[in-house]
Amino acid sequence: MIALWKKELVTFFSSLTGALVMAVFLVITGLFLWIIPGNFNILFGGYANLDGLFYMAPWLYLFLVPAITMRLFSDEKKIGHSGIIDDPSGAGLADCYRKIPCRIHPCSS
Numbered sequence: 001m002i003a004l005w006k007k008e009l010v011t012f013f014s015s016l017t018g019a020l021v022m023a024v025f026l027v028i029t030g031l032f033l034w035i036i037p038g039n040f041n042i043l044f045g046g047y048a049n050l051d052g053l054f055y056m057a058p059w060l061y062l063f064l065v066p067a068i069t070m071r072l073f074s075d076e077k078k079i080g081h082s083g084i085i086d087d088p089s090g091a092g093l094a095d096c097y098r099k100i101p102c103r104i105h106p107c108s109s
Helices: 002-013 016-035 051-079 093-104
Strands: none
Touching (some): 016 051
16 A cells, blocks of 8 residues: 555656646745735734634645646546546555555655
């Protein structure tokens, strides 16, 4: 199971999609935490804390994670491995449960 998770993580982070997701997350959080004045800005807050990051990160993940999973599921369907996910008998659920956590949260290991 760990070997399959490692393979999925390496595949995701070596692809263009992984690089784009990381770049979008870092750019948006960097803009809100350092550039755009407001409640999230660390420099204008008076003291250094990461409350803005911990408030903003779940909202960013709320939009990024479904985009990632939809893309990866469509790639699986295009390749022909979607039988594990679409199998109504439940025979391939063990493989599906090994693959889905890496797609839902890329940092889970």
